[in-house]
Amino acid sequence: MGIWRRLRxxxxxxxxxxxxxxxxxPALWVLYTVFHQSLPVIGWRLLTHNTNAGGLxxxxxxxLWLLFGVLVLAGIVGVGSGIYLAEFxxxxxxxxxxxxxxxxxxxxxxxxxxxxxxxxVVQAGWGxxxxxxxxxxxxxxxxxxxxxxxxALRQVPTxxxxxxxxxxxxxxxxxxxxxxxxxxxxxxxxxxxxxxISTGELAPLLFTVGFTDNNPSxxxxxxxxxxxxxxxxxxLQLPDxxxxxxxxxxxxxxxxxxxxxxxxxxxxxxRSVKATRRMAL
Amino acid sequence: xxxxxxxxxxERRPLLRPGTSEVAPTADDIVLSTQHVSFFYGDVQALSDIxxxxxxxxxxxxIGPSGCGxxxxxxxxNRLNDMVPRTRLEGQVLxxxxxxxxxxxxxxxxxRRIGMVFQRANxxxxxxxxxxxxxxxxxxxxxxxxxxxxxxxxxxxxxxxxKDKLKSSAFDLSGGQQQxxxxxxxxxxxxxxxxxxxxxxxxxxxxxxxxxDLMQDLKRDYTIVIVTHxxxxxxxxxxxxxxxxxxxxxxxxxxxxxxxxxxxxIFTNPKDPRTEDYVTGRFG
Ligand SMILES: Nc1ncnc2c1ncn2[C@@H]1O[C@H](COP(=O)(O)OP(=O)(O)OP(=O)(O)O)[C@@H](O)[C@H]1O
Ligand SMILES: [Mg+2]
Numbered sequence: 001m002g003i004w005r006r007l008r009x010x011x012x013x014x015x016x017x018x019x020x021x022x023x024x025x026p027a028l029w030v031l032y033t034v035f036h037q038s039l040p041v042i043g044w045r046l047l048t049h050n051t052n053a054g055g056l057x058x059x060x061x062x063x064l065w066l067l068f069g070v071l072v073l074a075g076i077v078g079v080g081s082g083i084y085l086a087e088f089x090x091x092x093x094x095x096x097x098x099x100x101x102x103x104x105x106x107x108x109x110x111x112x113x114x115x116x117x118x119x120x121v122v123q124a125g126w127g128x129x130x131x132x133x134x135x136x137x138x139x140x141x142x143x144x145x146x147x148x149x150x151x152a153l154r155q156v157p158t159x160x161x162x163x164x165x166x167x168x169x170x171x172x173x174x175x176x177x178x179x180x181x182x183x184x185x186x187x188x189x190x191x192x193x194x195x196x197i198s199t200g201e202l203a204p205l206l207f208t209v210g211f212t213d214n215n216p217s218x219x220x221x222x223x224x225x226x227x228x229x230x231x232x233x234x235x236l237q238l239p240d241x242x243x244x245x246x247x248x249x250x251x252x253x254x255x256x257x258x259x260x261x262x263x264x265x266x267x268x269x270x271r272s273v274k275a276t277r278r279m280a281l
Numbered sequence: 282x283x284x285x286x287x288x289x290x291x292e293r294r295p296l297l298r299p300g301t302s303e304v305a306p307t308a309d310d311i312v313l314s315t316q317h318v319s320f321f322y323g324d325v326q327a328l329s330d331i332x333x334x335x336x337x338x339x340x341x342x343x344i345g346p347s348g349c350g351x352x353x354x355x356x357x358x359n360r361l362n363d364m365v366p367r368t369r370l371e372g373q374v375l376x377x378x379x380x381x382x383x384x385x386x387x388x389x390x391x392x393r394r395i396g397m398v399f400q401r402a403n404x405x406x407x408x409x410x411x412x413x414x415x416x417x418x419x420x421x422x423x424x425x426x427x428x429x430x431x432x433x434x435x436x437x438x439x440x441x442x443x444k445d446k447l448k449s450s451a452f453d454l455s456g457g458q459q460q461x462x463x464x465x466x467x468x469x470x471x472x473x474x475x476x477x478x479x480x481x482x483x484x485x486x487x488x489x490x491x492x493x494d495l496m497q498d499l500k501r502d503y504t505i506v507i508v509t510h511x512x513x514x515x516x517x518x519x520x521x522x523x524x525x526x527x528x529x530x531x532x533x534x535x536x537x538x539x540x541x542x543x544x545x546x547i548f549t550n551p552k553d554p555r556t557e558d559y560v561t562g563r564f565g
Contacts, residue, residue, distance in 0.1 A: 157403070159399065159401065159403035160403060160405060160406075161364070162361060162364060162399070162403070163399060163403040163404075163405065163463070163466075164405070164416075165361060165364060165388075165389075165392060166359065166361060166392055166396065166397035166399070166467070167392065167393075167396065167415075167416035167419075167420075167466065167467065167470050168389050168390070168391075168392040168393030168394075168396075168416065168420055168470060169389070169415075169416055169419045169420070170389055170419070173419045177415060177419060178405060181406070181407075182406050
């Protein structure tokens with residue numbers, strides 16, 4: 001009987017290994033290709049020179065600057081709406097808002113880019129600009145932030161709210177002092193995911209921010225903004241091999257940003273898991 | 282009779298009526314009075330026609346089998362059930378003679394004056410010190426709260442165990458310690474009435490004794506309503522006892538008040554056979 005059991009064991013572990021490989025392989029494949037292709041141009045030059053001189057400095061700065069805009073705009077609007085939906089909204093309004101949020105979440109980003117182009121770039125007359133891009137990206141990621149905020153708030157035990165209410169605290173103070181602190185890690189990881197999505201988006205930006213070899217300016221309108229995903233897309237179509245290497249390097253840089261964001265998110269959730277586990281005791 | 286306290290301002294009116302030298306009648310001894318209170322969770326009735334007076338500076342015990350609505354009743358007394366969606370209360374609750382559920386009454390004003398200790402300990406995910414200080418501070422107390430925190434923890438018989446780790450998390454405490462922390466938190470607000478839902482169910486005999494001592498101590502200034510499953514505790518500590526039970530009705534199981542009297546009477550000479558069965562342990 002020992003042999004069958006051992007065979008079953010081997011089979012089981014083989015399957016486990018294969019499953020793990022199936023998940024890891026695509027990621028490794030992408031990482032390997034991108035880094036391998038960008039090898040010839042990897043160096044400090046990427047950080048010190050702009051895209052017209054074999055570097056990525058302007059695109060990195062532009063991407064970070066766009067992410068900052070999304071953090072502020074989508075962060076405030078999204079977290080605010082999430083709080084409203086979880087804590088204050090009457091049921092009817094909540095259901096309507098959630099429906100539109102779902103529609104938005106499934107919206108192809110290129111459609112969003114098109115709409116932003118027509119209304120903001122053309123009709124509002126902003127031209128290719130920072131503000132148009134930030135708004136397009138923010139609309140794209142808003143549903144994630146709203147959803148995670150709402151879920152994080154609803155996970156705060158009723159017993160805590162009732163305990164606070166039983167002491168005569170006002171609704172506003174209960175929200176700020178009792179409900180928000182334990183929900184904060186969940187809310188923040190939603191915002192981080194939103195930023196990660198923004199990092200990799202191209203379609204809404206193609207239509208809204210344009211591109212420039214210069215460093216991004218602080219102007220909200222009428223000034224084009226450089227960003228990494230555009231370099232990936234445009235440079236690959238250029239005949240010059242150096243330009244193509246830069247395309248891969250921009251991809252590598254986006255991945256690096258993504259990994260940093262994921263790690264930050266991990267750190268936050270790890271802490272919150274610890275906190276919730278203790279809350280359950 | 283005319284109310285002695287204005288609920289919306291908390292301002293105490295003189296007990297003497299103008300033009301008379303007569304002290305207001307004994308109804309003033311009644312802090313809380315429920316009149317034909319029925320309570321519904323959605324369509325399900327949990328309490329039926331409860332009329333009961335809570336007397337000032339007394340300990341009133343609520344006893345009865347599990348699920349008979351003791352917690353529900355307690356939560357009607359400080360409007361905590363307002364927070365549960367789709368619930369409904371019929372009848373009246375009077376607090377110092379005024380309608381507790383009147384439109385002009387704000388629930389938060391009520392809850393500051395009628396505090397609550399919950400059946401399951403629910404400390405905030407904060408430090409021990411913060412748990413006690415947060416409500417007084419939120420309710421407008423300024424300055425150093427160290428003395429208030431120490432005093433509240435002492436009265437809840439917890440001070441000696443936590444005085445060296447006030448800054449550590451309340452979740453690091455044992456279940457019984459957490460419950461005493463919740464008691465400390467409630468008395469720090471200095472309510473006039475304290476509603477205690479089985480405060481001693483997770484406590485060892487020493488801590489239970491400390492809580493019972495605390496109740497006797499608080500009784501000099503406050504009024505206490507306590508839910509307990511412990512017959513000895515009800516008999517030992519309370520002045521009056523209300524026995525609730527579940528009534529099987531065609532439309533479902535509903536909580537009713539069987540008998541309400543001096544604790545002594547309830548335990549030695551009850552009028553209703555159901556009460557006698559329960560207190561002598563022949564039921565539930
Ligand atoms: N939030 C709620 N929603 C719906 N029904 C509820 C809710 N809370 C309590 N009930 C129901 O109301 C009835 C009374 O419950 P309650 O908690 O008041 O009983 P209790 O006397 O405190 O019981 P125990 O001694 O076990 O604590 C029960 O049938 C219970 O199922
Ligand atoms: Mg109960």
